[in-house]
Amino acid sequence: METIKIIIAGPRGRMGSEAVKLVENTEHFELIAAVDYKHDGMMLSDLPGFQSIIHSVPVFSDIEKCLQHVKADVLIDLTTPEVGMYHAKTALEYNVRPVVGTTGFTKKDLEELERICNEKELGCIIAPNFAIGAILMMKFSQMAAKYFNDVEIIELHHDQKLDAPSGTAVKTAEMISAVRERKKQGHPNEKETIDGARGALYDGMHIHSVRLPGLIAHQQVLFGADGQTLTIRHDSYHRGSFMSGIKIAVETVVKNNSFVYGLENILD
Numbered sequence: 092m093e094t095i096k097i098i099i100a101g102p103r104g105r106m107g108s109e110a111v112k113l114v115e116n117t118e119h120f121e122l123i124a125a126v127d128y129k130h131d132g133m134m135l136s137d138l139p140g141f142q143s144i145i146h147s148v149p150v151f152s153d154i155e156k157c158l159q160h161v162k163a164d165v166l167i168d169l170t171t172p173e174v175g176m177y178h179a180k181t182a183l184e185y186n187v188r189p190v191v192g193t194t195g196f197t198k199k200d201l202e203e204l205e206r207i208c209n210e211k212e213l214g215c216i217i218a219p220n221f222a223i224g225a226i227l228m229m230k231f232s233q234m235a236a237k238y239f240n241d242v243e244i245i246e247l248h249h250d251q252k253l254d255a256p257s258g259t260a261v262k263t264a265e266m267i268s269a270v271r272e273r274k275k276q277g278h279p280n281e282k283e284t285i286d287g288a289r290g291a292l293y294d295g296m297h298i299h300s301v302r303l304p305g306l307i308a309h310q311q312v313l314f315g316a317d318g319q320t321l322t323i324r325h326d327s328y329h330r331g332s333f334m335s336g337i338k339i340a341v342e343t344v345v346k347n348n349s350f351v352y353g354l355e356n357i358l359d
């Protein structure tokens with residue numbers, strides 16, 4: 092297998108640091124640079140936690156500067172929504188294929204990236220969740236939604252998470268919405284006595300976001316019908332759970348010339 096040359100944006104982050112380990116430990120992956128706005132001009136091995144990296148991995152504060160200096164195949168972005176969008180667009184400009192785990196992208200952002208990919212005939216994968224179990228949880232929820240059109244999504248995350256609802260919850264709601272018979276749930280005269288009590292509303296469904304220290308990433312999708320409920324739940328207990336999905340996405344994106352939103356679209 093040919094070596095895939097990779098840039099990681101956000102290497103010090105909870106996900107970025109795991110992704111560095113994944114790339115370093117995968118034979119046909121090569122980490123050739125990192126983008127970290129706080130450490131321009133340094134080597135990754137100079138940063139705390141990366142001393143074991145024995146080859147040189149230059150760090151750039153800006154993606155554009157990075158892309159001008161190194162010849163990469165793939166950018167893995169694990170930063171923040173605003174930065175992630177800029178990184179993905181700039182990578183595509185330089186013919187580098189983005190694999191983006193960063194969540195919080197708007198519909199408009201996704202449409203813009205799809206348009207650029209089509210124009211440039213380049214692959215790009217945006218995956219709100221890289222955990223295979225989470226993909227199955229979303230697919231099973233979509234299957235169930237054909238038979239149960241009353242559903243509530245509860246996502247639970249660590250309290251350092253910036254976006255709510257989670258990218259996974261949004262994707263789940265989108266997948267359910269594609270098959271669910273339209274329905275505004277709850278009593279027609281339902282009234283919140285405290286704002287937000289019923290959560291966020293997506294196409295008649297409610298999404299609830301829980302943030303607590305101790306949690307990592309969890310979601311349950313609850314379906315209800317006459318005399319029965321069905322609960323579909325997934326739990327990520329550590330960030331290693333996302334790494335096999337990142338590996339698949341990197342291996343796939345180098346062969347792809349189109350835009351993909353959701354890992355379910357590339358899994359066999």
Ligand SMILES: NC(=O)C1=CN([C@@H]2O[C@H](COP(=O)(O)OP(=O)(O)OC[C@H]3O[C@@H](n4cnc5c(N)ncnc54)[C@H](OP(=O)(O)O)[C@@H]3O)[C@@H](O)[C@H]2O)C=CC1
Nearest residue numbers: 101103104105106126127128169170192193194219220221
């Ligand atoms: N798709 C998936 O399966 C998963 C997706 N995620 C998503 O991934 C993203 C990252 O999550 P997580 O690792 O927990 O977050 P962290 O806050 O731990 O990591 C984000 C990193 O990005 C850095 N950063 C911010 N701005 C820039 C910039 N301009 N250039 C380079 N780096 C920058 C931050 O640095 P600093 O802290 O110094 O500001 C930080 O190190 C989130 O959007 C999250 O929702 C998370 C888990 C799984």
Ligand SMILES: O=C(O)C1=N[C@H](C(=O)O)C[C@H](O)C1
Nearest residue numbers: 194219220252257258259308
């Ligand atoms: O921020 C996180 O931690 C996670 N973010 C993603 C999301 O928003 O869905 C994926 C996973 O839930 C962890």
